[in-house]
Amino acid sequence: MQSANVNRLTPYLFLAPAALIMAVALLYPIGYMIYASFLDWNPSQRIGEADFVGLRNYVNLLSDAAFLESFWVTIKFAAIVVSVEMFIGVGLALLLDRNIRGMSLLRTLFILPMMIAPIVVGLMWRYMYHPTVGIFNRTLKSLGFETVPWLSDGSWAFASVVIADVWQWTPFIFILSLAALQSLPQSAMEASRIDGATGWQQIIHIKLPLMMPVLIVTLLLRLIDAFKVLEVILVLTNGGPGLSTEILSLRISRTASEFRELGEAAAMSNFLLILLMLLTFGMFFYNKAVEVRAARLRAAAEED
Amino acid sequence: MPKITFDQVAKSYGSVEVLPPFDLALDDGEFTVLVGPSGCGKSTTLRMLAGLETLSGGEIFFDEKPISKLEPKDRDLAMVFQDYALYPHMTIAKNMSFALRLARAPKSEIEEKVRRVAEMLNIAPLLDRKPAELSGGQRQRVAMGRALVRDAGTFLFDEPLSNLDAKLRGKMRAELAEMRDTIDKNMVYVTHDQVEAMTLGDRIVVMSDGLIQQQGTPEELFKSPVNKFVAGFIGSPSMNFIDGELVDDDGKTWVHGDGFKLPLDLDISARMNDVQTRAVTVGLRPSSLTTDISRGAPIELKVVVSEYLGAQSVLVTRCGGADVLVETQSTSPVRAGSVQTFGVLTNEIMIFDKASGLRL
Ligand SMILES: Nc1ncnc2c1ncn2[C@@H]1O[C@H](COP(=O)(O)OP(=O)(O)O)[C@@H](O)[C@H]1O
Ligand SMILES: [Mg+2]
Numbered sequence: 001m002q003s004a005n006v007n008r009l010t011p012y013l014f015l016a017p018a019a020l021i022m023a024v025a026l027l028y029p030i031g032y033m034i035y036a037s038f039l040d041w042n043p044s045q046r047i048g049e050a051d052f053v054g055l056r057n058y059v060n061l062l063s064d065a066a067f068l069e070s071f072w073v074t075i076k077f078a079a080i081v082v083s084v085e086m087f088i089g090v091g092l093a094l095l096l097d098r099n100i101r102g103m104s105l106l107r108t109l110f111i112l113p114m115m116i117a118p119i120v121v122g123l124m125w126r127y128m129y130h131p132t133v134g135i136f137n138r139t140l141k142s143l144g145f146e147t148v149p150w151l152s153d154g155s156w157a158f159a160s161v162v163i164a165d166v167w168q169w170t171p172f173i174f175i176l177s178l179a180a181l182q183s184l185p186q187s188a189m190e191a192s193r194i195d196g197a198t199g200w201q202q203i204i205h206i207k208l209p210l211m212m213p214v215l216i217v218t219l220l221l222r223l224i225d226a227f228k229v230l231e232v233i234l235v236l237t238n239g240g241p242g243l244s245t246e247i248l249s250l251r252i253s254r255t256a257s258e259f260r261e262l263g264e265a266a267a268m269s270n271f272l273l274i275l276l277m278l279l280t281f282g283m284f285f286y287n288k289a290v291e292v293r294a295a296r297l298r299a300a301a302e303e304d
Numbered sequence: 305m306p307k308i309t310f311d312q313v314a315k316s317y318g319s320v321e322v323l324p325p326f327d328l329a330l331d332d333g334e335f336t337v338l339v340g341p342s343g344c345g346k347s348t349t350l351r352m353l354a355g356l357e358t359l360s361g362g363e364i365f366f367d368e369k370p371i372s373k374l375e376p377k378d379r380d381l382a383m384v385f386q387d388y389a390l391y392p393h394m395t396i397a398k399n400m401s402f403a404l405r406l407a408r409a410p411k412s413e414i415e416e417k418v419r420r421v422a423e424m425l426n427i428a429p430l431l432d433r434k435p436a437e438l439s440g441g442q443r444q445r446v447a448m449g450r451a452l453v454r455d456a457g458t459f460l461f462d463e464p465l466s467n468l469d470a471k472l473r474g475k476m477r478a479e480l481a482e483m484r485d486t487i488d489k490n491m492v493y494v495t496h497d498q499v500e501a502m503t504l505g506d507r508i509v510v511m512s513d514g515l516i517q518q519q520g521t522p523e524e525l526f527k528s529p530v531n532k533f534v535a536g537f538i539g540s541p542s543m544n545f546i547d548g549e550l551v552d553d554d555g556k557t558w559v560h561g562d563g564f565k566l567p568l569d570l571d572i573s574a575r576m577n578d579v580q581t582r583a584v585t586v587g588l589r590p591s592s593l594t595t596d597i598s599r600g601a602p603i604e605l606k607v608v609v610s611e612y613l614g615a616q617s618v619l620v621t622r623c624g625g626a627d628v629l630v631e632t633q634s635t636s637p638v639r640a641g642s643v644q645t646f647g648v649l650t651n652e653i654m655i656f657d658k659a660s661g662l663r664l
Contacts, residue, residue, distance in 0.1 A: 188389050294436075
């Protein structure tokens with residue numbers, strides 16, 4: 001009896017150190033941030049000296065035009081980059097899913113951008129976008145075209161950060177799609193060839209539907225990441241010109257360091273956190289639903 | 305329903321030659337079975353016919369038309385895969401109608417055809433389910449149904465029954481045999497199971513190690529195999545082989561070995577006079593041995609085990625160093641451990657060259 005109890009507790013005992021570290025490293029800062037979002041707090045004060053203002057920071061946010069603008073920029077940015085990346089990534093995977101010589105080298109090359117630190121990516125693209133010595137404008141000029149104000153015009157700047165992000169993160173979708181493609185049941189593919197499907201029909205009727213579970217998870221992962229993007233944009237435009245590329249994380253960092261409104265910044269962070277939690281829960285429930293469905297199907301099959 | 309001709313077709317993977325060049329002609333409307341042990345190249349042959357594998361040499365003709373450059377969809381064939389290869393995300397109805405939908409057949413016609421085939425195969429109540437919701441046997445039927453819905457000229461089957469349990473396999477085999485008689489199409493059927501081959505085939509092609517050993521009707525293969533491989537592969541329980549020597553004695557030809565001396569019938573011994581070799585292998589089918597010694601030449605065998613199968617029993621016996629199986633009626637029980645005299649039906653003895661394995 002005694003030993004049975006101990007045995008049952010053993011796993012929790014082993015988990016305890018990890019759980020403790022998680023609690024301190026994860027929950028403490030989040031709790032701190034939530035608490036801070038109810039304070040009127042500037043960096044020269046210790047947290048105990050700040051005034052408690054209840055929900056004022058949140059109410060302010062909703063009427064803060066700059067915040068709403070940067071929220072809209074973030075949504076627009078995430079929606080555009082993720083759509084473009086999904087389209088190109090999945091497309092490339094469909095194209096390169098074949099066994100030709102040199103293909104594995106090509107695949108390795110394709111995933112290189114993902115492995116470069118975002119700050120470096122930012123710097124690299126900043127040089128390439130440089131108005132006079134950057135490769136793009138030099139090339140345009142030597143071909144006799146007008147140069148483009150890559151980072152100095154609002155719309156062009158937004159397009160420029162989108163291009164840089166697409167360049168860096170398309171490979172992520174590409175490898176996951178490729179892995180999904182290569183794990184598809186080979187004989188179903190052969191059956192569809194015999195049933196008369198052309199390459200396109202195979203993609204539309206067999207490959208894409210079978211890849212869908214992986215694609216949905218990939219999409220959610222990318223969306224979560226796109227909402228948190230910071231470094232590349234920080235280096236490229238620092239949010240400008242105007243507010244044209246000021247995504248939420250930049251706004252948060254500026255609110256804290258430039259405007260010295262720690263409470264307000266914490267409230268924005270919470271706002272972003274809630275958004276990301278919704279996406280994460282969406283992914284979680286999607287996975288759960290898939291599992292439940294699979295279990296139900298198995299049960300049904302065993303009945304017969 | 306074209307006549308299918310393989311002309312010097314060969315297949316290599318890299319430097320490994322899986323199928324050396326071979327010829328094969330399949331008649332229009334015939335049920336052909338490719339049979340042979342696992343790994344002998346049956347699936348490869350079928351997949352080249354289907355267009356799923358390229359040819360390394362030679363050409364396949366449908367009637368007079370070379371087809372090796374055609375896509376699978378342009379070859380007018382339907383195929384049933386060993387693992388069924390159903391589309392996991394489509395319902396059974398959608399699975400079965402996929403080809404027709406791609407061909408833009410009218411909706412009413414599609415529904416009508418799917419319903420008819422589903423009823424024939426007893427899967428009509430399953431049409432709205434997904435493949436994962438079916439049992440193995442039901443999936444097998446769906447795979448069959450998906451092929452039958454199409455009006456293809458040639459049907460290909462790659463070991464369609466091998467994933468079923470023994471009972472279900474027997475049942476499906478019988479249904480296939482019935483279908484063979486009602487559907488007048490080319491059918492090419494691959495299996496490693498000689499019972500399936502014998503029950504289904506109009507014509508059987510026996511393969512081993514990438515080589516076609518022999519082709520013919522089930523009866524031809526059973527009664528006059530060309531070599532030891534075919535003789536041992538066809539028939540169940542399989543043929544017994546005992547090494548021996550040809551000797552002339554008393555004006556007759558005998559085959560003599562460790563623990564036996566059997567006289568050869570006149571027609572066989574006449575053939576033996578034409579060959580040089582004296583070292584031979586004797587082939588005896590388990591059914592060529594009988595407990596009724598008045599019906600054949602006597603042979604003494606030590607009974608090791610008696611396997612009771614119901615109406616029949618299979619005796620595992622020993623003759624010198626060789627194991628010999630004997631098929632008997634269970635009504636005349638034989639005690640294990642005893643030494644008994646059996647009768648050999650001498651007209652069913654087969655003699656093989658010991659070195660080459662060819663039948664003499
Ligand atoms: N894709 C492949 N690459 C290399 N060898 C293969 C390939 N497919 C089959 N083989 C080889 O070809 C031989 C025949 O295979 P197969 O036709 O599948 O035999 P089976 O008669 O069992 O259907 C086997 O020895 C197998 O190892
Ligand atoms: Mg095979």
